[in-house]
Amino acid sequence: MRKFDRVRLSKTMQRLLLCTSFGIIILASGCRVFQPGVMLRTPKDFDFSEFPDTIDYEYKIHANDLLEFRLFANDGFVLIDVTESNAANNNFITQNRASIQYRVEQDGMVKLPVISRVQLEGMTIIEAERFLEDKYAKFYKKPFVQIRVVNQRVIVFPGSEGDARVIQLLNRNTTLLEALALSGGISERGKARRVKLIRGTGDTQKIFLLDLATIDGIDKANMVLQANDIIYVEPVFSPTREVLAELAPLISLITSSIAMVLVIRSLNQQ
DSSP, rough: OOHHHHHHHHHHHHHHHHHHHHHHHHHOOOOOOTTOOOSSSOOOOOOOOOOOOOOOOOOOOOOOOOEEEEETTTTTTTOOOOOOTTOTTTTEEEEOOOEEEEOOOOSSSEEEETTTTEOTTOOOOHHHHHHHHHTTTTTSOOOOOEESSSEEEEEEEOOOOTTOOEEEESSOOOBBBHHHHHSSSTTTEEEEEEEEEOOGGGGGEEEEEESSSGGHHHHHHBBBBBTTEEEEEEEOOOOHHHHHHHHHHHHHHHHHHHHHHHHHHHHHTT
């Protein structure tokens, strides 16, 4: 290659390097830093729901809960087979001679054998069992009722991308703290002082804010979860990391350009 061509090629690469650097500076100056992993945001002046003076320590039945129902007579001595009387009931899910599962309808009613539709939403399991025992006392001697929610679950976002989990609550009265432990705890990028508990939808939705960074928040963390609650731990925002992630492709481009210029200069000196 002639010297004139090498000089012209070198100047071309230098111009390319200069243009690339100038483009990075412009992009960096106008780059909008954002938090791509943050969801369920609330404004700075958002009015979070107030915690009740007395926190519920019992699970309450909700719409769409799937209830496992068992009915006994003589204070639990005799198991009553309700499958025959329930053959025409379209609301039951599965059946066997030990138990039947029923879904709580949107209006909070449950269609049960013999006594038809009854309102159970808002009751604790114990309250519902006693309520049904009173209802069945008209038809059976000393009835004994057992109820269990079989589809109770919550969603936990522990504070880092890709770690969200759906937790099946096997314990009747699982607390928020237990659910966090089942999901592996708050991640390294999670803010323990900003844990949101989202409950319900629409007009009845409530959003609570918990501070678990100190021992003072332990009482609120012991509140019992309800079906379909969402626990969201806000991630820590790292501006440097986000900016570098945005500029990584351009930094790679300018690095490659510099390397190419150095190679050309090396060839010119030979």
